[in-house]
Amino acid sequence: MFKGGDLSGIKITHAFDSNGVRVSSDNYDALPKKFPLICPDPKCNAYVDHVNGYKRESYGKQQFIPAFFRLEKGHNHANDCAFSAFGRETIVAGDSDCEVKDALAKGELIFRVHVMDSEERDKLKVKAGEFHINPPNDTAERKYRKKGRRATYVRTMDSLLDIYHHGVSNPIDRSKIQLVIGGNLVKWIDFFYSTNHLGSLRTRLINEGIVQVAVILKVHIIGLPNAKLGRFQFIECNPKTTGNGRKIYTTIKLAKNMPVSTFTLGSQIMVLGKFSIPDDADRVTPIYLGNEVRTLVSHPLQVVEF
Numbered sequence: 365m366f367k368g369g370d371l372s373g374i375k376i377t378h379a380f381d382s383n384g385v386r387v388s389s390d391n392y393d394a395l396p397k398k399f400p401l402i403c404p405d406p407k408c409n410a411y412v413d414h415v416n417g418y419k420r421e422s423y424g425k426q427q428f429i430p431a432f433f434r435l436e437k438g439h440n441h442a443n444d445c446a447f448s449a450f451g452r453e454t455i456v457a458g459d460s461d462c463e464v465k466d467a468l469a470k471g472e473l474i475f476r477v478h479v480m481d482s483e484e485r486d487k488l489k490v491k492a493g494e495f496h497i498n499p500p501n502d503t504a505e506r507k508y509r510k511k512g513r514r515a516t517y518v519r520t521m522d523s524l525l526d527i528y529h530h531g532v533s534n535p536i537d538r539s540k541i542q543l544v545i546g547g548n549l550v551k552w553i554d555f556f557y558s559t560n561h562l563g564s565l566r567t568r569l570i571n572e573g574i575v576q577v578a579v580i581l582k583v584h585i586i587g588l589p590n591a592k593l594g595r596f597q598f599i600e601c602n603p604k605t606t607g608n609g610r611k612i613y614t615t616i617k618l619a620k621n622m623p624v625s626t627f628t629l630g631s632q633i634m635v636l637g638k639f640s641i642p643d644d645a646d647r648v649t650p651i652y653l654g655n656e657v658r659t660l661v662s663h664p665l666q667v668v669e670f
């Protein structure tokens with residue numbers, strides 16, 4: 365088991381000084397601070413040290429490792445600290461939320477999405493955390509590194525929601541923000557879909573087959589195991605009713621181990637997934653009601669309440 369945060373691949377990017385002032389790892393020298401510095405998890409009192417950013421040669425490529433904090437020698441995180449080797453998903457949640465908010469505030473326009481989706485989850489039949497140590501290497505990420513600093517990672521749906529909201533309230537940024545996902549660079553407007561925009565999503569699905577996007581939906585029916593469809597459970601969402609043409613329903617197929625309690629009837633959610641149009645034989649929505657688009661959700665990390 366890893367202790368100390370280094371080997372786990374989870375970097376602590378901020379800490380609190382002894383006066384409770386937040387200290388960020390990347391502008392560490394900017395302000396005076398009162399030592400010792402303390403782990404940012406409020407449940408934890410471990411001391412941490414600052415480590416400067418540095419360059420590392422890896423597979424013939426130069427990689428810049430940004431500054432971070434690491435556990436001071438002789439200290440351990442509290443057992444329930446988000447930065448201990450347990451509870452890594454919580455860590456990533458807390459940590460990257462801040463990173464993305466900070467990056468938006470600084471006017472960054474490119475973000476790399478690494479929220480796990482079902483396919484990545486499947487590939488991840490390996491020990492927890494490995495995904496974060498060796499995030500999938502995509503070609504786009506190399507192209508969009510800025511001055512030695514990579515575009516900010518989006519690791520949680522909360523952060524994705526921040527980017528969505530930022531785009532909604534800042535039309536100029538909305539037209540410029542791009543997301544790197546699955547090796548592709550995608551514009552904000554081609555990545556986020558509300559229920560009202562399911563028409564353009566469906567057109568893309570007809571042309572492109574499968575697209576990985578984030579869709580805002582309202583939970584309408586939480587299905588029981590469907591005997592006709594392999595006893596999978598489906599979440600049925602309110603359809604698009606605006607505009608011309610038939611209604612478009614979104615159904616979410618839940619992997620067998622996916623807790624149905626993630627979904628609350630009537631709630632608005634954002635779902636990240638690979639969407640496609642189900643075969644007729646696989647449809648949940650009767651054809652006479654309208655069209656159907658579908659995604660698979662296999663982990664609660666793919667869903668956030670709106």
Ligand SMILES: [Zn+2]
Pocket residue numbers: 403404405408409410440441442445446447448
């Ligand atoms: Zn800690």
